[in-house]
Amino acid sequence: MRARDLLEPFPTVELDSPVADAARLMAERDLPGLIVLDERGTPCSILPGTQVLRLAVPKYCQDDPALARVIDEAHADAFMRALGDRTVRQAMPERPKELPVTDPDATLLEVAALMARTRSPLVAVVERGRLLGAVTLNALMDRLAGT
Amino acid sequence: MRARDLLEPFPTVELDSPVADAARLMAERDLPGLIVLDERGTPCSILPGTQVLRLAVPKYCQDDPALARVIDEAHADAFMRALGDRTVRQAMPERPKELPVTDPDATLLEVAALMARTRSPLVAVVERGRLLGAVTLNALMDRLAGT
Numbered sequence: 001m002r003a004r005d006l007l008e009p010f011p012t013v014e015l016d017s018p019v020a021d022a023a024r025l026m027a028e029r030d031l032p033g034l035i036v037l038d039e040r041g042t043p044c045s046i047l048p049g050t051q052v053l054r055l056a057v058p059k060y061c062q063d064d065p066a067l068a069r070v071i072d073e074a075h076a077d078a079f080m081r082a083l084g085d086r087t088v089r090q091a092m093p094e095r096p097k098e099l100p101v102t103d104p105d106a107t108l109l110e111v112a113a114l115m116a117r118t119r120s121p122l123v124a125v126v127e128r129g130r131l132l133g134a135v136t137l138n139a140l141m142d143r144l145a146g147t
Numbered sequence: 148m149r150a151r152d153l154l155e156p157f158p159t160v161e162l163d164s165p166v167a168d169a170a171r172l173m174a175e176r177d178l179p180g181l182i183v184l185d186e187r188g189t190p191c192s193i194l195p196g197t198q199v200l201r202l203a204v205p206k207y208c209q210d211d212p213a214l215a216r217v218i219d220e221a222h223a224d225a226f227m228r229a230l231g232d233r234t235v236r237q238a239m240p241e242r243p244k245e246l247p248v249t250d251p252d253a254t255l256l257e258v259a260a261l262m263a264r265t266r267s268p269l270v271a272v273v274e275r276g277r278l279l280g281a282v283t284l285n286a287l288m289d290r291l292a293g294t
Contacts, residue, residue: 001220001223001224002220020292023288023291023292024292024293026285026288026292027285027288027289027291027292028292030285032179032268032284048266049268049284049285049288050262050263050265050266050267050268050284051263051266052288052291053259053260053262053263053284053287053288053291054263056256056259056291057256057259057260057263061256061257061260062260062263062264065257065260065261068254068256068257068260068261069253069254069257071254071256072254073148073149073254075256076148076254076255076256076257077148077254077255083291106216107215107216107218107219107220107223107224108223108224109203109204109208109215109218109222109223110208110212110215110216110223112200112203112204113200113204113208113209113212113215114212114215115197115200116197116198116200116201116204116209117209118197119195119197119198119266120197121179121196121197121268137179137196137197137200138173138174138177138196140200141170141173141174141196141199141200142174144170144174144199144200144203144230145167145170145171145173145174145175146171
């Protein structure tokens with residue numbers, strides 16, 4: 001079995017898409033993340049949901065749990081509505097060491113190793129610069145559990 | 148709004164549970180991870196699905212993508228069925244800096260900051276050592292997207 005046998009269509013966003021749209025898409029479809037396309041339509045990264053949250057959290061609260069605690073409930077709720085006009089580009093994790101992107105001939109072992117190394121719940125499957133779909137953690141877990 | 152308003156029941160495993168059972172539970176319910184309880188029934192960690200995959204992947208393939216590539220398809224499939232008798236304890240990430248565990252009075256901002264820092268798609272909510280449930284990335288994303 002290879003990546004091509006497990007891949008499924010997966011929604012994408014562009015680097016300059018509003019991150020609020022990306023959050024809406026993830027929320028509506030219960031997705032763990034999105035595939036990000038560059039200007040040429042080639043997957044350039046994965047945007048994990050946990051990193052979208054970073055944009056809703058002021059920098060000083062991300063670094064220091066005690067500072068998040070002193071902001072009262074009403075203000076905390078307001079921060080959580082404040083994605084504003086920020087773009088996917090701003091939500092991207094800084095300089096990833098390795099991208100969760102593979103080719104359709106990758107074996108399940110390669111996909112699993114890539115997912116484990118990058119801690120990404122989805123891997124984009126790309127052939128000659130064109131996105132074919134994604135292999136999700138759930139699809140691999142189904143294989144692993146034999147369900 | 149506080150963690151107690153967003154929490155939901157969430158399945159747990161114990162440190163000595165077979166990791167194959169954990170994989171089956173995640174696969175059946177499409178969960179992004181599980182809450183791990185210690186001997187006293189207190190949450191001691193979160194087991195992300197991507198780390199369960201690590202147990203199915205030989206160490207040398209995790210570190211070196213080229214080595215995963217040379218294992219042929221039939222053997223790769225076999226590795227992916229080979230969780231065997233390994234336990235959740237063996238699947239746990241090494242010495243996490245911070246656990247995604249909070250109390251029911253945490254604001255949404257605190258929960259979001261914790262999820263972003265730990266990159267965990269779920270946060271366990273604990274009161275006096277007792278697990279109340281979890282706040283999931285999807286639940287927070289729904290708030291963020293205003294859906």
